[in-house]
Amino acid sequence: IAGITQAPTSQILAAGRRMTLRCTQDMRHNAMYWYRQDLGLGLRLIHYSNTAGTTGKGEVPDGYSVSRANTDDFPLTLASAVPSQTSVYFCASSESGGTGELFFGEGSRLTVL
Amino acid sequence: GQNIDQPTEMTATEGAIVQINCTYQTSGFNGLFWYQQHAGEAPTFLSYNVLDGLEEKGRFSSFLSRSKGYSYLLLKELQMKDSASYLCAVVDSNYQLIWGAGTKLIIKP
Numbered sequence: 315i316a317g318i319t320q321a322p323t324s325q326i327l328a329a330g331r332r333m334t335l336r337c338t339q340d341m342r343h344n345a346m347y348w349y350r351q352d353l354g355l356g357l358r359l360i361h362y363s364n365t366a367g368t369t370g371k372g373e374v375p376d377g378y379s380v381s382r383a384n385t386d387d388f389p390l391t392l393a394s395a396v397p398s399q400t401s402v403y404f405c406a407s408s409e410s411g412g413t414g415e416l417f418f419g420e421g422s423r424l425t426v427l
Numbered sequence: 428g429q430n431i432d433q434p435t436e437m438t439a440t441e442g443a444i445v446q447i448n449c450t451y452q453t454s455g456f457n458g459l460f461w462y463q464q465h466a467g468e469a470p471t472f473l474s475y476n477v478l479d480g481l482e483e484k485g486r487f488s489s490f491l492s493r494s495k496g497y498s499y500l501l502l503k504e505l506q507m508k509d510s511a512s513y514l515c516a517v518v519d520s521n522y523q524l525i526w527g528a529g530t531k532l533i534i535k536p
Contacts, residue, residue: 356431356526357470357514372523404469412522413458413477418469 316340320405320419327395328427335390335422337405345411346388347372348380350401351421357404363388364411395426429453431527433515438533439505447500447513447530455520461489461500462514464529470514473500502532510534 321336339346348360359372363382377399379391388407392399403422408414432450439445451459458477462470476482476491476498488501500513512529519525 354435354528356528357516357524358526359523413475413518415460415472415475416462416470416524418471420469 317417318405318407318419320403320422322422323420324423326425326427329396330394333392333395333424335392335403335405335424337388337390337419338386339388339405339407339417340386341407341409341417342385343407343409343417344385345408345414346382347406347408347416348378348388348390349404349406350374351404352401360390360403362411392424395424397426400424400426429517429519429525431515431517431525433513433527433530435528436531436533438535439502441505441507441534441536443505444501444503445505445532447502447515447532449498449500449515449527451496451498451515451517451525451527453517453519453525456493457518457520457522459489459491459498459518460514460516460524461498462516464512464514466511473513505534507534507536 318339344365347362349357361380363369366385405419406416430452461473464470474489481490486503491498514529515527516524
């Protein structure tokens with residue numbers, strides 16, 4: 315049982331490049347989330363999706379976009395990467411939004427130079 | 428604004444007991460989570476409290492006082508593998524999770 319799979323696990327890219335972080339879950343969870351984690355700060359929500367076909371903005375959505383074409387996949391795209399987007403990105407899912415336990419992927423470490 | 432406060436770092440001895448505190452000021456309250464995160468890994472669920480009182484789960488217990496905006500995580504019989512960061516998160520009135528910065532727990536032999 316894989317749970318949540320993220321790819322790539324690590325990536326270095328030049329500023330201005332486009333990048334998509336992939337996230338797939340096999341638990342048939344309705345809600346999915348993208349967080350970034352930076353040293354000294356709590357997890358910050360970038361975008362979320364409560365169900366397939368819907369998405370919403372979190373606390374720090376600028377510079378990022380998401381799509382939810384089906385239940386399993388929730389890719390995060392950086393249209394034009396900037397150094398401040400250097401971070402560890404976690405994808406997560408829960409059976410339902412709100413008070414449900416979150417299941418996290420292993421994270422994607424992104425460095426923008 | 429919304430705020431979750433936790434100590435940045437704590438040190439404890441193997442076999443001892445440690446209490447990690449979390450205080451919160453949020454717009455509404457619909458529950459509080461504790462997650463464990465080992466270095467370089469993903470957070471994993473430890474506990475969820477929505478009513479006042481103590482929830483015990485093996486060596487770990489979590490306490491909540493909604494009137495005081497306060498929770499703690501109690502770890503007993505500490506083991507070296509308990510060295511990790513412990514994240515407190517509150518579900519606000521919009522059912523969004525507000526996260527604390529986490530408490531790094533260092534266990535010494």
